[in-house]
Amino acid sequence: MKLLMLGGTEFVGRAVVEAALARGWEVTVFHRGRHAAPAGVTSLIGDRTTGPDGLAALATGSWDAVVDTWSAAPSAVRDVARLLADRVGRYAYVSSRSVYAWPAAAGLDEDGPLVEGSADDGDVPYAEAKRGGELAATAAFGADRTLLVRAGLILGPYENVGRLPWWLGRIARGGPILAPGPASLSVQYVDVRDLAEWTLDAVAAGLSGPYNLVSPPGHVTMGDLLDACVRATGSDAELRWTEPEALVEAGAAPWSELPVWLPPGEMYDAMHCADVSRALAAGLRCRSAAETVADTWAWLESVGGTAPQRPDRPQVGLSPEREAEVLAALAKG
Template sequence: MRILLLGGTEFAGRAVAEAALARGWEVTVFHRGRHAPPAGARALRGDRTAPGGLAALADGEWDVVVDTWSAAPSAVRDAAALLADRAGAYVYVSSCSVYAWPPAAGYAEDAPLADGSPDAGQTDYARDKRGGELAAVAAFGDDRSLLVRSGLILGPHENIGRLPWWLSRIARGGPVLAPGPRSLPLQYVDVRDLAEWILDAAAGGLSGPYNLASPQGHTTMGELLDTCVRVTGAAAELRWTEPEVVLGAGIEPWTQLPIWVPPGSEGHDALHGIGVSKALGAGLRCRGVAETVGDTWEWLRSIGGTAPQRPDRPSVGLDPVVEAKVLGGR
């Protein structure tokens, strides 16, 4: 298989490129040159947001294109239109954020969708991703476009900082504000499982939308943080704190305490209540939380303990002063 990655040097795109190389596929990475592509990939340079920025893609043919773009949908429109006659299929890595808010717990691919336009400039994440989906379908049609609506993505090379923040915080040791309940079910997809499923789906000619995340309740908040303590070997004490106390302190779920969203909230249904039976039926396999956390910690240590941060995403994590104040009042 000949695969073209639009991106392919950081997190999800990199995982797809590395998985394709491991299969012996011919991999081309189109990127801006800010990060080195995986060894063995052919690199093309360009900036899809600049005039003439797609010039490096003027020639060439591929079996599949994988696009992880998350800003202006017009960038997906332009790339997909350019490649429509020279690529077999277009895989757009979208997001479960494309569903109209708030989605009902267990929502499937036929749930109502947010508005979006393939011709729009950058607006907000949900509309940008939906616009990107529409752009892919407009160029490649329903039968040659695959829309991968991912949930929370974790694993090595994460450049958002969610799991790396928890690992770094727990590695510092001491009392740690652990948002409860311990039994809170979590749902995510390891970036490597996402990548393998994308390649299998592309090779198998799948098309249409698929929600991509682990089964509901794949792990819990307790298991995730206990695993962080174990793999780091830190002298950390998890102080489990009721959601009401956390919220009462003005702490923002998901951003200040990454991954965590209080039970019973619209946010928890949207982020950890995704219906994924379609993807599971199409071969999605999800590794255990111990492997995801352990490998992320090994990668984090290998780069000096500081995770890269995407400049277009806000930083995550809780101020130590706020954490100490909440813990001190218990």
């Protein structure tokens, strides 16, 4: 298989490239040159945000499939998809479950209502951008040649958003740690490598249409995730499990200050209760939390303990001062 990866030097794109190379695929990476491309690929330099001139490196060449993780202006997906439509077999667009109209009910499958979007949009909010990207890819390649990978929360090595790296760094420091409970609370995410393997399998099998891509409900709990962090880091951390109501009353912000975690309710249903039966039937396999956490910690140590941070995403996690404030508020309560 000949694969064109749009991006391919960070997180999801890099995982896709490494998985494709491991299969013996011929991989071309189109990127801006800000980071080194993985060894073993053909590297093409360009910038899809600068108009037609930025796509000059893609003016020739043919591939069996293209994988695209773009999450900004849908018009950038439109332009590259139109350019490649006659020279590439299939278009796999890594989208997001954010494309579902809010609030996304628990158990929502791929037929749920969607946000509005347009392939011609410029800068728009994330949900509309991803929906516009879906429409752009489908318009150029047709529904039968377009795969829409609607990922949820993505964790694993190379993460540049900071969620699992923050938990690992905090737990490695040890001491009493605010652990958002209950420990039995199910969380849904997909290991970036499982996403990559499934996407390549789906492309090779000629699959098309939308697929929710996260682990099945009950696969991992908050307890599984944080206990794995303690084991991986060898920390003496003391996880102080705290009920959701107490955390909310103490002012701890779900998701941003306490990454991954959401209290039961509307947002939890939308983020951690997706129906993934279609992806499972199409071969999705999800590794254990222990493996995801251990491999992410090993990668973090290999890069000096500090994960790269996407400039378009805010820092996540409680600062030491904020954690002390919340723990003090809980103690008074």
